[in-house]
Structures are given as C-alpha cells and as structure tokens.
Amino acid sequence: MSLRIERITKTYPNGVRALNDISLSIAPGMFGLLGPNGAGKSSLMRTIATLQQPDSGSIHFRDIDVLREPEKLRAQLGYLPQEFGLYPNMPADAILDHFATLKGVVNPGERKDLVGALLQQVNLYDVRKKSVGGYSGGMKQRLGIAIALAGSPKLLIVDEPTAGLDPTERNRFLNLLADIGEDVVVILSTHIVEDVRELCSQMAIINKGQVVVQGEPERIIDEVRGRIWRRTIPRAQADEYKQRYQVISTRMAAGNTVLHVYAESDPGDGFVQVEPDLEDVYFHRLAEVSGGRVPVEA
C-alpha cells in the first residue's frame, strides 16, 4: 500500500471533532473520497497535505512518515485545495513557472518545457500570457491542476475540484485526472457520486469524521445488490412512505416523487427492484449512519 492513514483524530479548537479515528489504506490509482458537506473530507485532505497536524494517529506515504517529515512528502505532493485563488495580476506561465521551481524543477530549460507541456495539457497555452485575474472558474481550476501536477507528484490530492464547474468544464477536468500516471496515488474528494463512479478504482465514504465504507466501487455496490427498490408516488404521499420504509433517496420526476428504499426482500406495494448504483450505496450508508433518516434530498 502506498498511503497508510492510521487512526487519525482531529478536534478543532471550537470543539468540532472533524476526524474521528480514521484509518485508510490507499493504493496507486484514483481514490474517491465521498461524503456530504462537513463530513471531514477537507480536514483529512489538509492533514495528508501536511497543512495541519492531527491530534493523534499517523500517516505514511511509501517510506515517509508524513507527520514527522512533512517536507519529504511535499516533494512528492500535488495539492489542489477546494477553494483557491491565483495571483490576479500575473500571467499563467509565470505562476506555473514559479511553482514548478518551488517544486524542484530548477533547471530552467527543463522547466520551460514542463511549463509549456502542462499549459498545453490543460489547454491554457494560448492564454498563458494573460493575467489570471481575467480567467473563468474552469480556467483557474485547470491552472490549479497544472500547478498540482508540476514536479511529477507521486501523491495528488484534489479537493472538490468539480464543484461549481459547468458540465463541459467538469468533463474536461475529469479527463485530465484520468490521464495521470498509474503509479500516482490520486485522492479525489467530492460529494458528487458520479465523479467517483466515472473515475475511481477505489473509494471510501466518510461521514462525521469516520469512514463509513471503503473498497472498490463495484464491491461496495455488490453489498446492496438486490436490496434496492424503486417506486414512483404522488408527492403528497412521500412523508407517509418515509415513515413506513427505509427510504434512502427521493428524487423528483415529472412532478412525482421517485423513492428508492432499502429492503432485504421485496417490500411489495408496487416497488420494483433496481440495479443499484454507487449513489444508492452512498445514500444507504449515510442513512444508516444517521439512524435511518434520509440525509439528502437528491
């Protein structure tokens, strides 16, 4: 295993327990970290990225004790935080060049090639001389990933990268991630289930600072295969059904409500079995943790 997170706990000064005894093992490839807002995803990411210290626990990446030798990890790290900005009055190539240097690409010729290649890759080459103050959200995000990729990181952490992007930009961005080398550990945190389904070979769901489930997406889906049932009902009856069944998600469709419920066996009452997807697992697990209530109106 490349990245081992063991029993990480973090309580903020305001009393919020952000991480509660989290352990994860992550192999090279794309790793999806799913969880609702406030689940502790960003705290975990920042902790791995050496930006904050946990109260207890340990993190190892390959042979690096991350908490002891953060500077060693940083040399192999690419990090794109959830919210970030750029020096607004500087052009993209200068910013990228700067960060490439900071990440160890000190040979000027080599760095020039790298910057050019990365800008090509994220399709910002033509606007590289423009101040990034004029960039759109997607362009900034792409420049962000270019910065994260500079210096060939062996561990890439991207926190909610697709939030706020339109579908085209989102696809573009996910394609970029998909092209990253196989020996790199990529942690993609998101609350969008689709991102994980499309990209990740492994995943974990965390909620309230704890790992709810971890594994390969397919295996996880297997857990609920045959236990997800669907029915379309008039909207007015939704509350009544929620009382009676273990509803894991509700969705509006043409003015009616589509219910997904979890049941070991056919609940009857007009429910039909459906082939589960990751979303069902996600909502099921979250519902379990929150005591059976539907946590999210999807």
Place this chain on the structure above:
Amino acid sequence: MFGPLFLFELRSHFRRPVTWLYVAIVFFMAFFAISTESFLTGQVLGKVKKNSPYSLTQIYGILLAVGQIITSALVGTTVLRDYDAGVHEILFSTRITRGAYLGAKFLGALLAMLLVFAALPVGALVGTVMPWVDASTLQAINVWHYVQPYLLIGVPGVFFISAMLFSVGSLTRSSFSVYVAGILLLVGYAVAGNLVRQLDYDQLANLVDPFGMRSVDLVTRYWTPVEKNSTTLPVMGFVGQNRLLWSALGALMLAAAFRFVRLEKHATVGARKKQKEDTEQFAPPVSSRTMSRSYEPTPAFAGWWSVARFHTQSLLRSTPFLAIATIGFINVLMNAWYADSNGQNRSWPMSWLMAEASISGASLFMIVLLTFYAGELVWRERQVKLDQVLDASPVQSGSVLAGKFAAMIALMLAFGTASMLGSMAVQVLKGYPHIDLPVYALYVYLTDFPGWITMTAIAFFVQSLVPRKAIGYVVVILVWVLNTVTTNLGYDYRLLQLGTAPAFRWSDLNGTGPYLAAFPAVQGFNLCLALLFLCLTYLVWQRGTELAAFGVRVRRWFSSGTVWVAAGSTAGLAAAGGVFYYNASVVNTYWTREEGEQAAVAYEQTWRQYETLTPPKVTAIAIDVDFEPTAGRARVGSRFTMVNLASVPIDTVLVNVASDAPGLGVILDTLLFDRPFSVVKSDEVWGVRLVRLATPLMPGDSVHLRSVQHFRTQGYPNGQPDRSLVANGTFFNRDKFPTFFYNNQNELQSDELRRKYKLPLQRRGLPRTDSLGLSRQSFLADAAAATFEATVSTDPDQIAMAPGYLQREWRENGRRYFQYRMDTPIDNFFSVLSARWTVTKSQWQNVSIEVYHHPTHTFNVPRMIEASKASLEFFSREFGPYQHRQLRILEFPRYAGFAQSFPNTVPYSEDIGFVARVDSTDVEDTDLPYFVTAHEIAHQWFPYQRMPADVEGAQMLSESLSEYAALVITERAHGRSFTQKFLRTELETYLRGRAGERKGERPLTRVDLQSYIWYQKGSLALFALRDLIGEPALHKALRDYLAEGRFGGPPYATTLDLMRHINAATPDSLRYAIDDYFETITLWDVKTDSVTATKLPNGEYRVTVVGTASKLRADSLGTETPAPLNDYIDVGVLAEPKVGARIGEPLAMRKVKVTGSAVRAEFIVKSLPARGGIDPYNLLIDRNPGDNTRDVKAN
C-alpha cells in the same frame, strides 16, 4: 427604507469593538498632545498657550491627517464589507434603492467618523484638566476654543476624506485601493505643498490642502501670541474658502459614487472569453520525461530566487505600486529641482546637495512602500487563497520569507537608485554636470539605505505576528510613530531608534570628515537587527491552515539552522551595539535631553553666583597653537596678560577652559598664574575653575596666565560630533581658549524649561545705564583693547591662519609654522583655522584682499572681492578709515552655516556664499555672497571700531548697523528695486519672527535676544530713516557715533549713544519715525485700493492713487492699540519692472503726509505707469506687505 437601514448601519458601527478602539486612539492622541510635553510637535510654544484656539487647531489638523488611516478603515471599506460578507446579493435583491443603500451606508459611516473625531475636543479638554500639566502653559478653559476648530477644520475634513474614500471603496470594491487612495491623499498633500511653497502663491497653497493646515498658517502667520491665544480662526477668507472647496469636492465625489456604483455582481472578463476556448480540443496528455521524472525538494537558494523574482515581477505589474513609486519619483525630482533654493537664494547644484535632496524626497515614499508592501507580500497568498498550495509545496519557509523580503528590498533599492539617478539628471539639467558619484553613493546606499532594511524587516515581523493585515498596518504605523515620539521626548539614543541613520554631512573641503567612523557600528547594528527580526519572523511564519502552538513552532524551528543565524545576528547586534556604546557612552558622554537640561541647571546653580564677579581684562594675548589635523590632535597654548581695570581689588577669578566636546577629548595640561593661587571650585563638565589669588589683584595691577590644553578626537558621539578639529578645515573659535566670566549662554533658555526646574525667568538685557553692564563688552566680559600675536603650526600641506599680519613662515620637523601679529589692539576676539586652501588675492588701495578657498569653489570669489572693494571704499569714506591693512576671507566646511567677522579675518562657511548661484533675474535673489561679504566687512566698523556694552540694544550696534551698511552697498551694486526685494523679505521675516516670539518683543533700541529684531527690523528701520532724513545726515550721525568713542571704553557704547547722534541728525518733523521704528513696536497697515490713469489731451497721464493707512502700537505680547497717523509715506507710480525685480523705476514718487485713514494722491506723468501705490518700497513695517501696490487701471 432609508431610515431603518441608516440606523442599522450606525448601530453596527458602534457594535464593532474596533470603532471604540479608534475613538480611544483619537482621544488619547489629543489627550497626550495637550497633557504631555512635545508629544506631537516636539516643541514648546512659548507665550502661546497649549489650549489656545491656535494650538488646538494645529493639533486637530495634524491628528486629522494622521487619522485618515482610520477613515480608510472605517468609511472606505463600509461597502466592501457587504461584498466580503456576501450579503450584497441578498441586499440588492430587496426593495432597497441604490440611493437609499449608498446614502445609508455613507451617512452611517460619516456620522460614526464624526463621532470618532469628536474624541479630539473631548481628549484635549480632558488633557487640559490633568493635574500634572504645567498651569503656566494653559489659559482659562473656553469650551468654544475646543469646539470651533473641530467644527471648522475637523468636520469638513472628515466629510471630504470620508466622501473620497467611500467613493473609491464603492467604485473599486478593493480595500487596497482605499488604503492607497488614503496614502496618496497624504502624499499629494506633501507634494503639492512642496510645489506651492516654492512657487509662493498664497491662494494656490491655500486651496491645495485638504486638511486646511496651510490655510491656518496663512491666516495666522503674523499673529502675535495674544491673538493666537484669544482669537478663533475667522471663517471668512482663506480658511472658509479652503473648507468650502474641499467640501464641494467631497460632495462631487459622492455624486460620482451615487451615479456610477454598480450594485450587481462583478461581471468578469474571463466569463466572456470562455466561449472561445470551449470549441477547442484538449491537447493530448504530455508524457515527456519532464512529466514523469521525480524531483528533489527545491534547493533553498533556487526557491529563494524564484520567490524573489516572482514577487518583484508581481509588484512591478501592480498599478498601485507603480502609482506610489511614480508619485514618489516625481516628488524626488521636484525636491531635487528646488533643493538649490532656500526660497530666496540659490546655490549651485552640488552633488551632496542633490544627494541629500534625493534621500529626503524619497524617504516618505520608502516608508509608505515598505509599510504597505510588507503587509501585501506577507499576506499575498492568504489574500488570494493560494496559501495552501504554496504551503503544500516543498519550498522551504525560509526561502519564501527571504524571497519576499528580497523582493521588497530590491524594489526599494530600485526606487532609491531611480531617485538618485533622477537627482543626477536634475543636477545636469541645472547646468552643473560635475556629478560626484561616490558622494551620491555614500548618501543613498551607505547612509540612508541600511535603515530601510531594518524597518522592512520589522514590518515583516509585525505582519507575520498579527492575525490580520489591517491590524498589521496599524501596528507598523504605531511603531513608526513611537519611534518618532521617543526622539521628540528627548530619548534620542541612536540605537533606540529603529532604522536609525548615522549622522552624516558631506563637505567638499573635508569629505566624509569625522562621520564614517560610526558607520560600521550603526549600520552593522541596523543590519544585524534586520537579520534578527527576520529570524523572529521565520519563527512565527505561518505554514499550513492552522496556527501551531507557539511553543511547538519555536521548538521546531530551533531545531534547524535558525538558531545559529539568530545567535549570529544577536552576537553581531551585541558587538555593533557594544562598539557604538563604547564610543558614544564610554569614550564620550551621552546625555538624554533631560540630562542635558539638568547639566545646564547644575551649571547655572553652581556658577551664576559669580556672574557679577569683576573679571580682570585681557590686555595682551599670545597664543601658540599646534594643529595636527590629519592625526586629529592639537595643542593650544595661551599666554594672557590681564589687568584689573576696575576700582576694587580682584581676588577671585572665574576661568573657563575648553572642556570635552562630542568626539573631542580635552585635557588641561597647564593653568598657571604668575602669582600664588588656588583652585577653589572646579567643574569638569563645563570646564570652569574658580581661582583664588593669594594676593588680590589691585586696581591697575596685572597678572599673567599661562595655559596649555591638548585636544584629541576620540571615538564618536551619539549625535553630531564636534567638528572644530578636522582633517581639512579646522576652526578653533574663541571658546577653545580661556575666558573669565559666567556664560549665560549655557543656561536653559526657554521659560517653560526654567519653570520646570524652578529657576527664575532668565535675566533680559541690562538697562542701558547699568554700570556693571557699561563696564563690559557685550561679547566678552573680560575683553578690553589687547595686543595679539599667534604662532600656529599645522600639517605641511595646509595653511594655518589667525588674525594679524604674517610675520614669518617656516618649516620645522616636517611641519609648517606661521607667526602672526596684530599691530593695533583688538578686543580679545579671535579664531584659528587650518586648511588646504587656494588663495586668490586682490588689492584695494593699501589693503590686501585675500580669499582662501577650496580649489573648486571659485564660483563667487570674484564677487566677494568686488564686494570687499566696494565695502572698503564706501565704509572708509562714510564711516571712517579701515583699521587694518589686510582683509582675509577664509572658507570653512559646511558644518556650520555662518560667516563671522574677526579682526581683519572673516571665516565664511562653504555653505552660504562659496557655492551660491547668484541670479539677478530671479525676483527673490538677494545676491547672498555680495551681501554677506559686505555685512562681515561692515563689522570691522560696527562693532570693532566701537564696542557695545553688555546692555540691552547691544546687537543693534553691531548687527543692525552692519546689516544696514551691507544693504546700502548692495543697493549701490543692484539699484533701488533690489532693495525693495530685500526689504520685503526682511519685513516678512520680521513679522514671522514676532509671531513666534516666546519671551516678549522689545523695541529695536532695547533688543536683547531676538535676531529677527536686530537683523530684519534693524535694516528696515535704518533704511526707512535714511529715506526720511537722507543718507548724508544718517551717515554723518553714524560717523559721529564712531568718532565719539572709536576704540574706546569702558564705558562701552549703548544705543543711547547712537540714538543721540541720530536724533541730532533728524529734524523735529520726523522725530515720530524714531519713536515708531526704534523706540517702540509700531506697525502700519497701508493698502492701495485703486490706481487709475486718465490720458490727458497733451498726451500725459493723470494717475490717481487711492488707499488706506493705519498705524498701531504693540506691547511686548502683541496686544495692539491704534496710534494716530501723522506720517510721511511714499506714494508713487512706477514703470514696468525689469526682469528680476518686483517694482520698476519710479515715474513719480513723493512723500505724502498722511493724517487720517484715507490716502489719496495724484500724479501727472509722461508715460503710462505699470503699477502704483502706497509705500511701494516696503519701508513701513506693514502687517500686510503684499497689498501696497496695484496694477494701474487705465480709464
């Protein structure tokens, strides 16, 4: 919607604790300004009370300007806060109209701001009643005096600044722009002030000042203490116009904001551009080797270099930075452009002058740049939310910190260098392209710059420590303010001042002189302090998203090399500080201001009792001086013969010898009388000995004194070193040789300080009939006619000079010897100089005129010689023969800016005449080298031919008469219109001088302390009298005055003697003028209302001058009472002025007897005059000298 919104705004301002912090800051600044000494102004105010309307206005004005940073924070960002909080979208989607929203926002903030500044009068009032305030500096509280300046100066000022910053904030939506606008306001104020001061346009100066300070100054510049204490500023006139203009400007800016502010969300440029790319295909992933190979963590140096380079570029691309730097550069250019002028006379743009202008013009901007951009750089990534990316990269924190620091330093260095190059360009443009690169480099890089490095490091440290950038700004500014305040409070130890610069003054004669010695310690201290602060900054440098416990960080960082750097810099600091301390406080003595005051008190308390001791008079002087200028050593031997000229025996003699001066150690080797004596009391600090003669010196009896003192430069002092013994330009004045009387110059002078130490108010001049006073000369109580001879030796390449004629010159033991002897008695007043001079000689009759000057300072040598010849010629004819056969002018280094007349010898500063650039086409120019030379030569008559007694009015007999004589000579060279320029300047200086009077003004004949009376009023009075009674009559009176007591005394001369002759020469009808000018304080106010010309049939013109006149008498505090007019006043019409003159040739001029307030005169002239008016030559002491003449209006 407006009402509730407004109340909500107001409430929210006062719910924020920071608003109350602002109130407290303003309150305490006003409080301390009143209740402590010199917190704000660094000066005591004399007869003007601290709680006078005048002082309160000054305090409010300064604090208003300083407080604009608060306005930036409170008002400028009020709209931005809604944006930052993200509530704007919600707010703007409600029914609130734009007008109501902005109106409520602005009025809420304005009212909050007015309440914050209302703490000014409250703080001042509370400060006034504090029990520890010296009651004599206060007057009875009049609440209106506290409130009126707040209403007149404060409210419009707050309105304008608030309106401006509110507009900038809401239009740009950038808090940084708000702060920059605030700074630019201050900077613009300074720059515009600099400009208009040079241009001398009162109205313009009045209007360009948003704070109203110059308006106040214009209105009150000639106010006497009584007026300043009792009169609130008139609303009408300068102040009202100024306040109206700026209020209107504020309203205009508000209107612009209301019109142009958009409430909707920013539409970004990028959003529009995006469309284009969407059609493009993604490039394939790059899999070149660069993408897959792995890298070592960045080497510290490469990281540092990249950060430094990146942030340098980033700042160079930032508009506000470039704006500040550009304005700064323009300010430097202007500063340099006007550096060669003191507002009146110009000098050649020497390299040192331009270099000093360069650093002084740049300094404000250095402070602004480093204060703001230290904050900007430290907070850059957190500001743009890139901090996590940076912190997760492998770059070392030290590289980031050092890189940003280097970027800041590089840009400041670039700014300093640009300023220097700009100043060089100015020097070339001004036609003196002799650029002395080392001098520039010395000033800019070695003297000035290291201090900026320290201050930058401190600003970095503060910004790294505070939780928010804005707090950092406030703290940094407070640090700078405290740094100044400690100096104002008298704690001026160089090492306690952050970013201190070593004392430095270049002299062409003496180069770097004694200054460089302190550079290694002072600048080493600065740099080590900077390094230490950088280490501390590194310790508190934040990395990651949470603040690790301080202890954790300290432990972590101390495990690295930091500890070595910190230890190294601390050791360096200690070493440099130790070296400085050793020099300034061990080798030399350091006194705080208070210690200096106490020493003066001790002197007075110990020695004043001997003030009335009768000294024996010195009748024979033989000095024997050996200078070793380059080695910094001197031996001074004196042999004096002293005679008891009094009628009582003398058994006790007070002997002053030279004592230690800063950087100059003095040892008394020998002090021997030729009869048995004992030293009763001794004072090493002031070099005083009380000597008791075993057998009293009987009247007429004489005693010989032999003394030897050794001088040696030692280390360097905290402040300015004594510069009498230097490598080239040594100048030993009279104080380096023994004297024999109590020296009241050592006493504390100001009334405030004397009260503080419970000393009686200082004695003013003695009455003119006081027998003790009459028996002594005013310069030296022990002086009488004495023979003089001197033997002086010096380095072989220098000339050593003393009064007298050269008897012999020889070389011995590799040294050069000169022997001088005076063939007529002199009055114990002499000096000895030594320098490498070039000598230019000329001859007038049997008098040899010799100018000893620096080889390259030849600009004005011919002019000085010309002035010497003219003066010798004219004074000999008018006042009596010149008593010497030689006249020598000796240039000395610009460590002092005077010229001083000794018998046949005139030491003359490098600064005042030798590099002057006379330009007679300049309307302000007064031909300084010519005038000063004439003035010093006039001293050979006044006072050396008849010495004044030590009573009031003495300075009139030396300085007023010399000033007058010099002006007559200069008028002979330049004409009457020149004299008008000169007298107008003299008049303004006099009026300003009396406005600042602290001890009470005296009439001219009884002047005792005030140079503005003995120079400025003196020349005016004598010139006016010359105009009334005619030059022959006046000069006969002066000639008779000299003849009556030439080389005589005791008793010595008083103004009673002079006035006796002047009265005799003045007809009864004009005696009033003697009362007005000489015996009382009289002020006129004449004003010309119209000058109209009508063409007559015969082609001539009838010109009518109509105006008013009044006359006042003032008492010593400036209380005025009207006086009846019965005066002869010039009325006339004048031709177009020639270039360089304010008035032209008179076409018709006559003295009109004015008896009432109306003045009217008619003239028939052949051609149309250009100007006309009352008293066009400015001979009256006129409170408003600017309105005497008007342009002619033709009918």
